[in-house]
Amino acid sequence: MDKIAVTGGRALHGSIPVSGSKNACLPLMTAALLTDQTLTLTNVPNLADIGTLSSLLGSLGASVTHDRDANRLDLRVARLSSPLAHYDIVRKMRASILVLGPMLARDGAGTVSLPGGCAIGARPVDLHLRGLEAMGATLDLRDGYVHASVPRSVNGGRLRGVSYRFPVVSVGATENLLMAATLARGTTRLVNAAREPEIVDLAECLSSMGAQIEGAGTSTIEIEGVDALSGTEHRVIADRIEMGSFMIAPAITGGDVILEGGRLDLVSSLAEALDAAGVSVEEVPQGLRVRRRNGRLNPVSIVTEPFPGYATDLQAQMMALMTLAEGTSSITEQIFENRFMHVPELGRMGAKIEITGNTAQVTGVESLRGAPVMATDLRASISLLLAGLAAQGETVVSRVYHLDRGYERVEEKLRACGASIERISGDD
Numbered sequence: 001m002d003k004i005a006v007t008g009g010r011a012l013h014g015s016i017p018v019s020g021s022k023n024a025c026l027p028l029m030t031a032a033l034l035t036d037q038t039l040t041l042t043n044v045p046n047l048a049d050i051g052t053l054s055s056l057l058g059s060l061g062a063s064v065t066h067d068r069d070a071n072r073l074d075l076r077v078a079r080l081s082s083p084l085a086h087y088d089i090v091r092k093m094r095a096s097i098l099v100l101g102p103m104l105a106r107d108g109a110g111t112v113s114l115p116g117g118c119a120i121g122a123r124p125v126d127l128h129l130r131g132l133e134a135m136g137a138t139l140d141l142r143d144g145y146v147h148a149s150v151p152r153s154v155n156g157g158r159l160r161g162v163s164y165r166f167p168v169v170s171v172g173a174t175e176n177l178l179m180a181a182t183l184a185r186g187t188t189r190l191v192n193a194a195r196e197p198e199i200v201d202l203a204e205c206l207s208s209m210g211a212q213i214e215g216a217g218t219s220t221i222e223i224e225g226v227d228a229l230s231g232t233e234h235r236v237i238a239d240r241i242e243m244g245s246f247m248i249a250p251a252i253t254g255g256d257v258i259l260e261g262g263r264l265d266l267v268s269s270l271a272e273a274l275d276a277a278g279v280s281v282e283e284v285p286q287g288l289r290v291r292r293r294n295g296r297l298n299p300v301s302i303v304t305e306p307f308p309g310y311a312t313d314l315q316a317q318m319m320a321l322m323t324l325a326e327g328t329s330s331i332t333e334q335i336f337e338n339r340f341m342h343v344p345e346l347g348r349m350g351a352k353i354e355i356t357g358n359t360a361q362v363t364g365v366e367s368l369r370g371a372p373v374m375a376t377d378l379r380a381s382i383s384l385l386l387a388g389l390a391a392q393g394e395t396v397v398s399r400v401y402h403l404d405r406g407y408e409r410v411e412e413k414l415r416a417c418g419a420s421i422e423r424i425s426g427d428d
């Protein structure tokens with residue numbers, strides 16, 4: 001397993017290009033199941049999860065052409081040859097559950113392995129399943145699989161439009177039901193829907209395939225089902241979490257970096273927190289410019305919430321920053337119940353953090369010290385790397401396969417801004 005070694009203490013200066021969003025691209029790829037024509041995605045990031053989902057779609061009958069150099073993916077599902085999402089693939093990536101809604105919408109049947117546990121929380125998929133049931137699907141949970149079908153007695157095997165209120169906001173369940181509703185009979189109203197930019201991106205792609213959708217980006221989305229969707233070409237939205245992660249790099253090292261292609265509207269909660277911490281974020285023609293104002297950082301307290309609130313996927317990175325603030329910050333994680341695994345690792349670098357329930361009290365120190373640390377999940381990994389950029393001496397982050405799921409060319413992007421960082425290939 002690869003490791004990444006960082007020697008800290010250099011202020012970062014330069015430009016970092018923002019890649020296409022992983023979390024937008026995954027649902028967009030599953031939208032290919034809704035049509036027999038070609039869906040072309042551009043600005044596709046080169047990440048392991050994209051390959052995993054491509055394999056899954058291939059096993060369902062998709063022909064997949066991935067031009068990695070051009071960041072382009074062509075997907076065509078002329079017919080669903082096997083509506084079965086096998087455990088071997090689903091266990092690698094929870095977003096695989098997103099094939100269920102489209103398969104049911106297209107052919108009235110689908111079988112998907114239940115995703116197993118996850119490091120950051122239980123992450124059940126009950127909301128996806130309850131919503132599809134409300135649309136007329138019959139579910140049979142057996143042998144670790146969800147066997148779903150729409151009985152012929154329901155609209156001749158076609159899902160029906162419903163008014164469905166999500167009991168809690170869920171990005172994935174909103175995406176699954178949104179896709180399912182595009183081909184359902186009648187109108188679907190999704191209430192308390194997620195408002196994340198990835199939902200808006202998906203709705204834009206579906207609309208250009210011929211779907212009738214209103215309200216994406218608000219908490220109520222209305223979808224009028226149509227008989228068929230066509231192919232289209234769609235550019236994947238910028239990755240706001242990659243962007244936000246790299247915004248912390250000049251903040252924590254005292255540098256000045258431009259995020260090329262960055263958009264303030266995608267990271268406004270983070271930008272507000274950074275501003276309060278003493279880091280300026282401004283829109284420039286190339287994207288976003290982030291630079292640290294003079295002196296030590298101010299402590300800032302955050303609470304994670306669904307969009308447009310502060311993103312859980314940027315919680316670990318903000319915690320790394322706050323370890324160096326002058327004073328105490330509190331960081332409350334409301335979305336996932338086990339998303340503080342970076343805390344003991346940051347502690348090994350000299351950070352002072354105490355956890356009570358779902359809140360971490362971070363008391364800033366003057367400096368961090370490099371140490372060997374272990375990545376436990378995707379966003380925890382980048383937080384350790386960010387801490388390493390600011391720490392004295394060398395930090396070696398192991399288990400960076402977590403990092404590789406969400407950050408492409410991470411060493412290259414940071415090195416271009418002056419970071420001393422290298423990948424060490426090999427066994428752990």
Ligand code: EPZ
Binds near residue numbers: 022122335
């Ligand atoms: C998406 O996960 C992202 N993944 C996550 O990013 C992100 O952390 C999360 O949204 C929240 O923003 C992708 O887009 C591929 P949810 P998702 O359904 O859709 C509970 C990363 O680091 N819930 O919005 O799975 C759930 O347990 C990843 O890139 C249910 O109870 O998240 C959580 O507490 C990690 N039942 C809350 O809702 C359900 O059926 C929000 O989860 C579904 C969710």
